[in-house]
Amino acid sequence: xxxIDDVAREAGVSISTVSYALSGKRSISPSTRLRVExxxxxxxxxxxxxxRMLAANRxxxxxxxxxxxxxxxxxxxxxxxxxxxxAARDVDYDTVLLVHNDAVEGMKRSAATSLADGIIVxxxxxxxxxxxxxxxxxxxxxxxxxxxxxxxxVCVDLDFEAAAVMAIDRLxxxxxxxxxxxxxxxETIDRESNFPLRFLHAFEGHAASLGLDAIxxxxxEHRAHEAIDAIMTRMPNLNGLVLNTxxxxxxxxxxxxxxxGRKVPTDVGVIAAGVTFSTHRFPVPFDTxxxxxxxSCTTAVAMxxxxxxxxxxxxxxxxxxxxYIEHGSVTPATVAKTSKAT
Amino acid sequence: xxxIDDVAREAGVSISTVSYALSGKRSISPSTRLRVExxxxxxxxxxxxxxRMLAANRxxxxxxxxxxxxxxxxxxxxxxxxxxxxAARDVDYDTVLLVHNDAVEGMKRSAATSLADGIIVxxxxxxxxxxxxxxxxxxxxxxxxxxxxxxxxVCVDLDFEAAAVMAIDRLxxxxxxxxxxxxxxxETIDRESNFPLRFLHAFEGHAASLGLDAIxxxxxEHRAHEAIDAIMTRMPNLNGLVLNTxxxxxxxxxxxxxxxGRKVPTDVGVIAAGVTFSTHRFPVPFDTxxxxxxxSCTTAVAMxxxxxxxxxxxxxxxxxxxxYIEHGSVTPATVAKTSKAT
DNA sequence: GACTGTTGTCGAAGCGCTTCGACAATGTTG
DNA sequence: CAACATTGTCGAAGCGCTTCGACAACAGTC
Numbered sequence: 075x076x077x078i079d080d081v082a083r084e085a086g087v088s089i090s091t092v093s094y095a096l097s098g099k100r101s102i103s104p105s106t107r108l109r110v111e112x113x114x115x116x117x118x119x120x121x122x123x124x125x126r127m128l129a130a131n132r133x134x135x136x137x138x139x140x141x142x143x144x145x146x147x148x149x150x151x152x153x154x155x156x157x158x159x160x161a162a163r164d165v166d167y168d169t170v171l172l173v174h175n176d177a178v179e180g181m182k183r184s185a186a187t188s189l190a191d192g193i194i195v196x197x198x199x200x201x202x203x204x205x206x207x208x209x210x211x212x213x214x215x216x217x218x219x220x221x222x223x224x225x226x227x228v229c230v231d232l233d234f235e236a237a238a239v240m241a242i243d244r245l246x247x248x249x250x251x252x253x254x255x256x257x258x259x260x261e262t263i264d265r266e267s268n269f270p271l272r273f274l275h276a277f278e279g280h281a282a283s284l285g286l287d288a289i290x291x292x293x294x295e296h297r298a299h300e301a302i303d304a305i306m307t308r309m310p311n312l313n314g315l316v317l318n319t320x321x322x323x324x325x326x327x328x329x330x331x332x333x334x335g336r337k338v339p340t341d342v343g344v345i346a347a348g349v350t351f352s353t354h355r356f357p358v359p360f361d362t363x364x365x366x367x368x369x370s371c372t373t374a375v376a377m378x379x380x381x382x383x384x385x386x387x388x389x390x391x392x393x394x395x396x397x398y399i400e401h402g403s404v405t406p407a408t409v410a411k412t413s414k415a416t
Numbered sequence: 417x418x419x420i421d422d423v424a425r426e427a428g429v430s431i432s433t434v435s436y437a438l439s440g441k442r443s444i445s446p447s448t449r450l451r452v453e454x455x456x457x458x459x460x461x462x463x464x465x466x467x468r469m470l471a472a473n474r475x476x477x478x479x480x481x482x483x484x485x486x487x488x489x490x491x492x493x494x495x496x497x498x499x500x501x502x503a504a505r506d507v508d509y510d511t512v513l514l515v516h517n518d519a520v521e522g523m524k525r526s527a528a529t530s531l532a533d534g535i536i537v538x539x540x541x542x543x544x545x546x547x548x549x550x551x552x553x554x555x556x557x558x559x560x561x562x563x564x565x566x567x568x569x570v571c572v573d574l575d576f577e578a579a580a581v582m583a584i585d586r587l588x589x590x591x592x593x594x595x596x597x598x599x600x601x602x603e604t605i606d607r608e609s610n611f612p613l614r615f616l617h618a619f620e621g622h623a624a625s626l627g628l629d630a631i632x633x634x635x636x637e638h639r640a641h642e643a644i645d646a647i648m649t650r651m652p653n654l655n656g657l658v659l660n661t662x663x664x665x666x667x668x669x670x671x672x673x674x675x676x677g678r679k680v681p682t683d684v685g686v687i688a689a690g691v692t693f694s695t696h697r698f699p700v701p702f703d704t705x706x707x708x709x710x711x712s713c714t715t716a717v718a719m720x721x722x723x724x725x726x727x728x729x730x731x732x733x734x735x736x737x738x739x740y741i742e743h744g745s746v747t748p749a750t751v752a753k754t755s756k757a758t
Numbered sequence: 759g760a761c762t763g764t765t766g767t768c769g770a771a772g773c774g775c776t777t778c779g780a781c782a783a784t785g786t787t788g
Numbered sequence: 789c790a791a792c793a794t795t796g797t798c799g800a801a802g803c804g805c806t807t808c809g810a811c812a813a814c815a816g817t818c
Contacts, residue, residue, distance in 0.1 A: 467775040
């Protein structure tokens with residue numbers, strides 16, 4: 075409730091001196107700065123947000139659009155939203171939330187009213203309407219996720235293509251060449267949420283280039299059994315499995331394989347790739363190539379701030395290299411697994 | 417980018433007339449209002465957020481503090497955060513997110529800088545430090561959740577006590593009197609997250625008052641098997657089960673019961689109570705007494721706005737009556753279940 | 759010691775809006 | 789038709805801050 079005038083009076087200086095002393099935007103003698111700081115602390119002074127925004131012509135607020143599709147993975151979104159918020163606070167920005175039925179209108183509004191200095195877009199579809207809008211807004215926008223057409227946009231995401239390649243290469247290196255991918259549920263694919271498609275295409279492409287016999291399934295259920303049934307029918311000698319799917323499905327893979335008498339990792343090596351959840355609570359934890367929300371969000375916020383403060387010109391796509399976390403779910407395939415070695 | 421001056425010029429009136437015409441705070445002749453509205457639309461005018469905030473001395477922003485404990489149920493929090501945001505937008509407020517490591521500092525800051533007009537507190541512990549802070553802040557605060565001491569606060573939540581009573585009464589009405597409760601994991605209880613405690617105490621109290629033999633378990637795992645083991649050991653004739661627990665645990669209840677040859681609902685009637693998740697994806701969906709995020713958040717936001725705009729004086733506790741959703745998981749107990757009736 | 763920097767401080771001009779008081783221009787009342 | 793309300797509009801005063809230009813005061817320079 076104390077204003078800059080109170081601080082100025084207390085410190086015996088003018089309000090502009092207070093402003094400069096506190097912001098450091100002009101040199102102020104140490105003695106004066108100390109007096110001003112003491113006065114500010116004593117009075118519990120914090121600049122009035124809207125007054126600062128109006129005068130400085132910046133709000134220090136980032137808007138976050140987080141659509142909620144029916145098939146949205148709530149906890150993944152919470153993770154991303156929170157990571158954006160934390161990353162923003164670390165660089166002294168606050169975040170406002172824009173909900174979906176409101177996503178386009180909200181983006182327009184927060185840009186037009188100067189509520190936000192910039193916008194972060196989450197859960198990007200291949201043909202996202204927010205991409206069209208972003209191109210016409212003068213307000214900086216960063217996408218976490220990659221739409222089909224990135225022209226004129228700034229996008230950050232895990233390198234799903236590299237993650238798919240890494241997953242296959244790991245399995246192959248372990249001598250596991252009968253490989254299947256359980257991808258995301260059909261409803262997510264149908265919506266053209268883009269990252270499952272990117273992963274899937276890279277998976278198929280890399281498998282083909284290695285001459286592998288690899289198959290892919292998109293479940294319709296929220297458990298793995300149906301997908302495993304489909305895989306075991308077509309590939310009874312399965313020995314490597316890649317999961318780029320939901321937590322519920324991944325969590326029931328071990329049980330579904332058990333119904334065929336297959337164990338992880340002895341019979342089937344499993345890698346969860348491009349997923350936000352941790353598998354440490356699963357009956358058997360899986361090696362994971364994580365979709366690291368922290369890395370994506372920190373990068374995205376840093377880029378957005380660069381755009382806001384420096385009008386930087388940034389690449390359309392920034393891909394975060396995948397990393398591999400071992401949990402022992404991929405062991406070398408033994409040639410005759412069922413008969414014990416000497 | 418158009419300012420109120422541009423609109424005033426376009427409409428041939430003064431800026432105060434524009435302001436009144438658009439806000440409706442003073443009567444303006446229909447012809448003038450129409451002209452102003454046309455001009456505003458033509459120029460795409462929206463008032464500059466911080467200018468409006470500064471002049472009107474209100475930000476139309478609500479802060480939401482959503483702590484993230486290690487055991488936090490991410491998707492429940494996302495649901496609440498989103499519901500608050502939607503409810504706020506419906507009454508023309510935006511929401512800023514305050515993350516936890518920052519919760520107290522963030523509340524102070526958003527109040528002191530007038531960033532937010534009011535604060536919503538989520539995930540309330542029995543002895544929440546934010547309650548102490550709320551009492552000394554002049555900024556209106558509404559809690560979604562009930563701390564141990566509500567003196568001087570405004571709190572909204574599901575009536576967990578009534579929900580526990582309702583769950584027991586339903587089972588008893590179905591002739592099921594050998595009842596157990598699977599509560600939340602010990603780590604959540606240890607943190608003194610308050611609603612599991614409220615449910616648990618009400619459950620035990622009501623069971624005792626009915627003279628029922630009811631038992632309670634707090635799991636340590638993220639699946640039901642351990643809890644079911646404990647229950648079946650102590651109460652082999654179990655025929656009613658109440659779940660006030662996590663989605664993972666509730667989701668594995670049917671499987672855990674199956675290991676004892678018990679089926680839902682024939683052998684054991686099951687009710688999920690005070691939970692945010694839906695059981696419709698479970699192998700057997702359960703009757704549910706939902707913790708309705710929409711209802712809680714809408715009520716909380718309405719009360720907060722009442723506090724902000726009317727300085728209303730509101731009750732310390734507003735309890736939302738529980739509702740019961742049937743999915744067929746509680747059928748009348750037959751006396752001799754295993755032997756078929758004539 | 760007259761010249762040109764620095765450095766530290768101040769005053770004042772806004773930022774774009776809301777809102778108060780004033781006041782014509784009407785309408786209403788006895 | 790005077791006296792009094794009511795209605796519609798305007799001008800101006802801020803809201804609390806940032807930031808620009810001005811300018812003393814003091815240092816270096818040749």
